[in-house]
Amino acid sequence: MQLRHLRVWFAIATSLLVLPVVADTPKATPTAKELIAKSKPEEWRTPDPENLLYMQLPQGRVVIELAPDFTPLHAANIRTLVREHYFDGLAIIRVQDNFVTQWGDPNDDDNGDKSKIKPLGSAKHTLPSEYTRAIDAKLPWTPLPDGDVYAPQVGFSEGFPTARDPASNREWLVHCYGMVGVARDVAPDSGNGSSLYVAIGQAPRQIDHNLAIAGRVIEGMPYLSGLPRGTGPLGFYTQASQRVPILSVKLAADLPPAQREKLQVLRTDSSTFASIIEAKRNRHDAFYTLPAGKIDVCNIDVPVRTESPAANTAH
């Protein structure tokens, strides 16, 4: 592949569907990739290792960033479960197409062996729901300008897509692709973090503020989204052999620094992120005949990169 072609590939980012045979110079508007290349080191943050889960699957590692400013009790309970090795040896039990991939204890459903349910150790069995929280004026908040079907306002705080309702003074994380939620029974306080799910299709916004969101997958999403769908009701795997085993889930903080992923997340209150929003609202490359001029909160992935040596020295 020629570099000339490669550059054009990336200039049109996730939009191009066939390799271009022409290489006209795109208009001057920079792409997200170009904006990231020009970003400053201080526009990136290294997530707190107390908030990073490493879920090791046979195929590879999934990294999840917890969101304790939104769901602190769930983050604390999940940390307890992880530190007591609760998830090690459990499995992905369900993949429902265009909805969620869910993991937890296979014995904790109707077809499981109730006598073998893994105990939660010192973790709590029930938690306050934490579906929404009072708006925190101290949280950085980058609102989007184009409205939303479901919420009065949408935007980003601390790397997560969020919604706000000034009338009720509430804010909440929203179920965009890659967001990790806390499964529960019917009782609102029945979620405890021992079973988690990730959104793998169209954002299921109807479950916003009906479930607690624990965080977001920042690496390894294809290991959760690219799995065969379960054929049982709600996408449950019908045979134990279909389940993907969870080898371990660890907290980054419990690993020696040298063993931690060198991941950085673009600050959503940075000027580069603001420029990316604009670039995604109005794509002015050769491929687009008509830029949308709008963006949905779930059509923006917050950029994640592997920390570069240059970034290290800059800090």
Add this chain to the structure above:
Amino acid sequence: MQLRHLRVWFAIATSLLVLPVVADTPKATPTAKELIAKSKPEEWRTPDPENLLYMQLPQGRVVIELAPDFTPLHAANIRTLVREHYFDGLAIIRVQDNFVTQWGDPNDDDNGDKSKIKPLGSAKHTLPSEYTRAIDAKLPWTPLPDGDVYAPQVGFSEGFPTARDPASNREWLVHCYGMVGVARDVAPDSGNGSSLYVAIGQAPRQIDHNLAIAGRVIEGMPYLSGLPRGTGPLGFYTQASQRVPILSVKLAADLPPAQREKLQVLRTDSSTFASIIEAKRNRHDAFYTLPAGKIDVCNIDVPVRTESPAANTAH
């Protein structure tokens, strides 16, 4: 699994994330499944076999309904390609996470052997773009009441999610999950249907009216969405062995009636579909503490069922 539990499972449809341990009677609002069970035979249509593609993969069959009222020239060209066995022996060449699965001729990209590109036969190499069309007042149109980030109006026509702009008198199919689009080069008339893609993540609405949409997957979507993601740029598979072979693509009309799938699609101008929209806007089962009261056009899957003997006699 007890029937009592099963009923509750379905009553809460795609919402429940852990098996309920209580079985309180849900409120009276019917669910989509209950509404479908009560629907009348005449509310379902059997798609025209001239508009149905059967794509046979090793894992199973994918059924695509073409949308000739929106993209007639593309539908005609795709029929020509199919009838001349163009797709037989080609492959799924690309799966980009949270975007598209694409299929076509592996030799028609930068790493392919250009000398082996499969000829298009009597199909056209270029087509008018057909991204949008003049609003057809004769088309049945079921608008949604909750607005849209990207378009002035959204709704459904003939089983497909659509958008309208009365100011410009244009309407177009939108890129919801499962919609099948026509890949192209940079030139707007360079799409011809020889390479197609399907949306597999958050609806990529930014490519609306920048690409022609040929139709919708009405069966077998998990065979396209549940594939390993490609690791090359834009999700292309980097090795030939990773590609999923297309055994054949046939038009239902070219098969004897006994070999056709007995699929029916709920009419989107039916009263049952209108009731389903309302049920999805306001979910009043025991699981939801706060129904959304809203719905995005891409959060409604148009129901598809296998034709029942009763339905046969009713027609």
